[in-house]
Amino acid sequence: xxxxxxxxxxxxxxxxxxxxxxxxxxxxxxxxxxxxxxxxxxxxxxxxxxxxxxxxxxxxxxxxxxxxxxxxxxxxxxxxxxxxxxxxxxxxxxxxxxxxxxxxxxxxxxxxxxxxxxxxxxxxxxxxxxxxxxxxxxxxxxxxxxxxxxxxxxxxxxxxxxxxxxxxxxxxxxxxxxxxxxxxxxxxxxxxxxxxxxxxxxxxxxxxxxxxxxxxxxxxxxxxxxxxxxxxxxxxxxxxx
Amino acid sequence: xxxxxxxxxxxxxxxxxxxxxxxxxxxxxxxxxxxxxxxxxxxxxxxxxxxxxxxxxxxxxxxxxxxxxxxxxxxxxxxxxxxxxxxxxxxxxxxxxxxxxxxxxxxxxxxxxxxxxxxxxxxxxxxxxxxxxxxxxxxxxxxxxxxxxxxxxxxxxxxxxxxxxxxxxxxxxxxxxxxxxxxxxxxxxxxxxxxxxxxxxxxxxxxxxxxxxxxxxxxxxxxxxxxxxxxxxxxxxxxxx
Numbered sequence: 002x003x004x005x006x007x008x009x010x011x012x013x014x015x016x017x018x019x020x021x022x023x024x025x026x027x028x029x030x031x032x033x034x035x036x037x038x039x040x041x042x043x044x045x046x047x048x049x050x051x052x053x054x055x056x057x058x059x060x061x062x063x064x065x066x067x068x069x070x071x072x073x074x075x076x077x078x079x080x081x082x083x084x085x086x087x088x089x090x091x092x093x094x095x096x097x098x099x100x101x102x103x104x105x106x107x108x109x110x111x112x113x114x115x116x117x118x119x120x121x122x123x124x125x126x127x128x129x130x131x132x133x134x135x136x137x138x139x140x141x142x143x144x145x146x147x148x149x150x151x152x153x154x155x156x157x158x159x160x161x162x163x164x165x166x167x168x169x170x171x172x173x174x175x176x177x178x179x180x181x182x183x184x185x186x187x188x189x190x191x192x193x194x195x196x197x198x199x200x201x202x203x204x205x206x207x208x209x210x211x212x213x214x215x216x217x218x219x220x221x222x223x224x225x226x227x228x229x230x231x232x233x234x235x236x237x238x239x240x241x242x
Numbered sequence: 243x244x245x246x247x248x249x250x251x252x253x254x255x256x257x258x259x260x261x262x263x264x265x266x267x268x269x270x271x272x273x274x275x276x277x278x279x280x281x282x283x284x285x286x287x288x289x290x291x292x293x294x295x296x297x298x299x300x301x302x303x304x305x306x307x308x309x310x311x312x313x314x315x316x317x318x319x320x321x322x323x324x325x326x327x328x329x330x331x332x333x334x335x336x337x338x339x340x341x342x343x344x345x346x347x348x349x350x351x352x353x354x355x356x357x358x359x360x361x362x363x364x365x366x367x368x369x370x371x372x373x374x375x376x377x378x379x380x381x382x383x384x385x386x387x388x389x390x391x392x393x394x395x396x397x398x399x400x401x402x403x404x405x406x407x408x409x410x411x412x413x414x415x416x417x418x419x420x421x422x423x424x425x426x427x428x429x430x431x432x433x434x435x436x437x438x439x440x441x442x443x444x445x446x447x448x449x450x451x452x453x454x455x456x457x458x459x460x461x462x463x464x465x466x467x468x469x470x471x472x473x474x475x476x477x478x479x480x481x482x483x
Contacts, residue, residue: 029311030307030311033303033307033311034275034300034303034304034307037299037302037303037306037307038279038296038299038300038303041295041296041299041300041302041303042295042296042299045295045299046295050475051287053475054282054283054286054287054472054475054476055279055282055283055296055472057471057472057475058278058279058282058283058286058468058469058471058472059275059279059282059300061278061282061464061467061468061471062274062275062278062279062282062464062467062468063464065278065460065463065464065467066271066275066278066460066461066464069459069460069463069464070270070271070274070460073456073460077446077448080448081446081447084447111366111372111375111376111380112365112366112368112369112372112376113362113365113366114361116361117358117361117362117365120355120357120358120361121354121358121362124353124354124355124358125352125353125354127353128353131352131353134352135352135353139352139380142383205318205322206322206325207318207322215314218310219306219307219310219311219314220307222306222310223302223303223304223306223307223310224303226302226303226306227299227300227302227303228299230298230299230302231295231296231298234291234294234295234298235295
């Protein structure tokens, strides 16, 4: 969960690209976690119905947590931007000398001489809107967020999580035993992880074959570890199935 | 999953704050998803052992997906920065006039007059290192990532996810039935979500009481929906437990 965007420093604000990014976020987790949970339970229980129940419960829980969580995070970001904008306008009006010194410092950092800075600071701070825009972007590193982005993101991420999660689970619907379900689930999911990892890397300009292998590696490791843990508990006899 | 950082535009690079941010990411998901899954299964199965098995499998799967996924995302970010840095150095050497025009454009955007821009461009581009640093930060919006951050982040996020997930699950260890487990799990987890939501909002400067209620709301909604779905499947009689 959360991987492709744990520490992003860049963001493309084109709408199509934001949607694609949200699909990637939802699919990355959706393909991985429900798959690993179903695989884990396959080694511990005798009923495919149980694997399906747990899998669907996970998909519902995960998609709501991701979608609603993403929505609230987006709202918070909009509020944070507005609060900072208000504060910058306030500071520019109240303590212009301090703010002018901050502009001067930023310009010194990029290598301008004192003489050029005097001119640049005067021009840059002539218009309060322009001044505040500069402070928001270059001092605080804040871009104006689109308030309509948060609900759209929430739906896209949650939807992609559901689609991703149903892929590994579908195998258990059409097979008789959890063992058989696991076999087909692992096959289908590995292919999807490879394909998805390939295109995700192409999208971000990374080596695509390596990206495919990484994605499949994360899924396999998570599934393998979940399988071992569930098997261990089941063989410990905590419950008789 | 992934909520507090779905679309972050700011980042504090202080190490202590990065660790805190990773703990918040791991705890947000760890407290929510395993709780909701366990709650969902509590309405569908008769054995607490099953709830515990599924819960532990989910914690293992989720922490690996988040931790390893976060690690790989961090590595990708470092590689991306290095590739862009190389490209900028290359462009500055190969097509200096194009790059100089880009600097001029950025300076025009922030409101500098043509006369000042002539001086500023000359000074800024006098040193290639300084020039490239400017392009990386102001044209591409890229900050130099710390290569040691990725593995540290992975461990912190995964660890926080495990801790968060064990809290709701612990109730099932000490109670006799899933129904009893659910009661205590919901109580303990709601308190933790409120407390965690409160401090998370304080940390980001948001209204803390509202943040506490939001966090508890996400957890409750995810758990309630998972409970309904699992109950529905179980009553449909897909398996006889």
